Amino acid sequence: MSGPPGVPADAGEFAASLEQIRRRIRPGSEPRIGVGAGWVPIIASLNEKLTAIDPEHSILGVEERYGLLVWDFVSPGGHDQAMQSAIDAAAEEAASCCEICGAPGRLMSRGESGHKWLKTVCPACAQDRGYRPEAVR
Secondary structure (H helix, E strand, C coil), X not given: CCCXXXXXXXXXXXXXXXXXXXXXXXXXXXXXXECCHHHHHHHHHHHHHHHHHCCCCEEEXXXXXXCEEEEEEECXXXXXXXXXXXXXXXXXXXXXXXXXXXCECEEEEECXXXXXXXXXXXXXXXXXXXXXXXXXX
16 A cells, blocks of 8 residues: 555655655655655654744755755745754754664765765664765764
8 A cells, every 4th residue: 555645655653744744845846755764753853843933834855965864945934043953953863863774873885985875874774785884974
């Protein structure tokens, strides 16, 4: 059984929050949430905080980029600083959480210089996928 478009079928208790995030994505942007299951609780919690700060905000994108959580938004209510503080706190939390499974993790890489893939993962997910510890950010 699948969930709403853009929401993983296995989102479970977070399906409604992910659907709310997806609906907030600005027209013209892809209505996709580009993070792994391990970060879903983090973005669901962040969504609640941002909605409380500015119920009218819209989202330009939610994704993992270079092993980091990135959440781009527009706040018509002018709450940019408060919203960015909440996003920064969530990104800090994600920086120590495996994006794949949610266990404690850290930035790791695979590939060679110039063609590296970065991801925040736990040791078990790193081993399964060929990642190794990356230098401290």
